[in-house]
Amino acid sequence: MIVKLNLAKVNKNKNFNIGNGSRIAVIGGGPAGSFFAYFALGFAEQRGINIHIDIYEAKNFHVAGPAGCNRCGGIVSESLIQALSSDGIVLPANVVRRGIESYKLHMEQGATLIETPLKDQKIASMFRGFGPLGSENIDSVSFDNYLLELCQDKGVHTIYEKVSGLERNETGITVQTKTNSANYDLVVGSVGLNPRSFSLFKKVAPAFIPPETTRTYICEFKLGNELINQYFGNSMHVFLLNLKNIKFGALIPKGQYVTLVLLGKQITGEIVDSFLYSEAVQRCFPKGLDIDKIMPCQCFPGINIKNAHYAYSDRVVLIGDSASSKLYKNGIGAAYITAKAAAKTALFSGVSESDFKRHYQPECTRLNRDNAIGKFIFWVTTIIQRSSALKKGIFRMVVNEQQKVNDKRRMSSVLWDTFTGSAPYTDILRRVLHPATILLLLANTVNGIFKKPEKGTE
Ligand SMILES: Cc1cc2nc3c(=O)[nH]c(=O)nc-3n(C[C@H](O)[C@H](O)[C@H](O)COP(=O)(O)OP(=O)(O)OC[C@H]3O[C@@H](n4cnc5c(N)ncnc54)[C@H](O)[C@@H]3O)c2cc1C
Structure with missing residues (x-):
């Protein structure tokens, strides 16, 4: 009997697959955590298995002010809106606080309106929590809460407690809170940029190097x-x-x-x-x-400027801001990408370190490479910010583009995607380096130096 039990233990130890009855803990109920749970349940359904998911969340998203808010600008890019709707997540009217149809670019030279490149698509602005301190609008729902409830409707169990300990054992990983402790086959770290929570993960994923941040x-x-x-x-x-x-x-x-x-x-x-x-x-x-x-x-709040390394180990994976984000923009979009990739790996490949390295890491690497291009784009932006001649050139180019109905609007679309995060930085750089964009910018810059200033659409 004893021999049988020990053998069972050893076999379970080596079993890094998620199957019927597997238990998953998601630490952090921000967008990354909810996306993971949403996709993991969907993939489990595809496989015809039942899994149990607990999301641990320290905040209450029904409270106004910092206590219930994952601090953020609250822009959901049009590319993310599209991706979400094709996955069955359509943001309801009480989550979207405004549909953004255009943006106004302000420089020392003046201001000009830039319309969304694809006219029927808007980006959405929303609050991550209930709203700023003193908010009373009970008809509105926070974005993070909406996603959490979506998961709850699919059967996810939410535990509103802070996780205070993680411990590896022979059969899985134990998650501890002040009042409870439970064992899981997989622990997902979607703890944002919380340094205390990172130190918990260092215990179960010793090679993990947290992301670097700067103050915004x-x-x-x-x-x-x-x-x-x-x-x-x-x-x-x-x-x-x-x-x-x-x-x-x-x-x-x-x-x-x-x-x-x-x-x-x-x-x-x-x-x-x-x-x-x-x-x-x-x-x-x-x-x-x-x-x-x-x-x-x-x-x-802090924001990622350098992504994490080794954001996985056996039975452990970190996602969203805790792993790889998108430089300065569309962090929610990056949370979506990493969460979906991690859920797919866990459900269809396995939860060992080598599974995550082989199937999950490539998505993070793609984001990291794109961020390297993003860094270059923002370096160029800093040079432009300091050069009044270049700024005048860009300003003239955008004003001219916006006045023509069927124009390609090269600079307008580059700026739109840079500021909203709707396209990868690699794609933006390709458009900037197009000979037509460079020639038009040069022509507008030279014109700006020698001719009268262009009037904005203000
Ligand atoms: C100034 C600024 C502006 C931004 N603007 C935008 C924008 O307009 N659009 C956009 O797409 N992105 C934006 N971002 C980025 C975006 O906020 C993040 O990329 C996104 O929130 C990442 O989601 P996440 O789920 O990984 O982490 P988070 O949203 O930080 O969620 C982490 C969750 O984990 C919980 N948690 C942490 N530790 C524990 C624990 N031990 N136990 C239980 N729960 C725990 C936290 O309470 C939190 O709810 C902005 C960021 C900054 C700083």
Whole structure:
């Protein structure tokens, strides 16, 4: 009898397959965690097996303010909206706070409106949590909560507790919280950029090297529907200003609020002020409005600037921000890609280190390579930000493109995809390097130097 039991243990040890009755713990119920659970259950159904999934989540997405929010600009790119809908996830009206149809590009030279390249497609703005501090809109649902409930409807069990320990044992991995502990065949790390949670994963995946981050800035302005319609409409406002450390600034309308996102290098309060009180930004708000008084929420969250290494081990895989994200843009899209790839590997190949290395790592490598191109694009953007002649050239080119109905709108589509994250950086670079784009930019830059300034569409 004893011999039989031991043999069973050994066999189970070597069994790195997910089968009938397998138990999976997903640590973190942000988009990556929910996407993983959603796809894992779908793939299990395809295989005709029953699996049990627990999602552990430390936050309550029904609470307004930082306690219930996974801090983010809240833009869902059109490419992600399409991918989600083909997977059966259609964002409902109470999750989408505004459909963004255009963006307004602001430079020191002026501002111009850029329409979405494909007119019937919009990008969506949403809140990751219930909303900024003081939010009372009970009819709206947070994006993260919507995804979690989608998983719950499919049978996922949610445990609203913080995971405090992970321990490898002979038959799997034990997940510990303050009140409970349970054993699983696979543990999925979708803990965002939480350093404490990374240290838990180091215990069960010792080779794991967490991603590197830099400090960004987000704040919300409560303007009310009327002023938002009047001053922002269905446009995201993007700023390419020559300001220290700032790569990109955006004002995104959402319901009663406008969200400010500042990306760059170690953003501080001083850098935020240099942006907020610049002429281009002040022009966007009603004259005389004290913006400090309508700011219920602000934070300085980290963002990935270098992806993780070895984000897997036997029975362990990390996904989303915890593994590979997309530089500065469409992190939710990257969470979708990594979550789906990890779920596919676990359900169709296995959960050993070599399974993840062979079938999951290539998706992360693809994202990492694209980010290397993204780094180059943002380096070029920084040079453009500092050069008034190049900025004038781009400005003229975009204004001219927007005035022609059937134009290819080369620069407009490059800028749209760079700012919204709708296309891979590799694809954007290919379009930038097209001889026609370079020639048109050169012509517009030379014209900009010698001719009268182009008037924006403002
Ligand atoms: C300033 C800024 C603006 C951004 N704007 C956009 C944007 O407009 N569009 C876009 O697509 N992306 C944007 N991103 C990126 C996006 O926010 C992330 O890529 C995305 O949230 C990653 O999802 P995730 O599920 O991997 O991690 P997260 O969303 O961070 O979720 C991790 C979850 O894990 C939980 N957790 C962590 N540790 C534990 C634990 N021990 N126990 C239980 N639960 C735990 C947390 O509570 C959290 O809910 C932005 C990021 C920043 C910083």
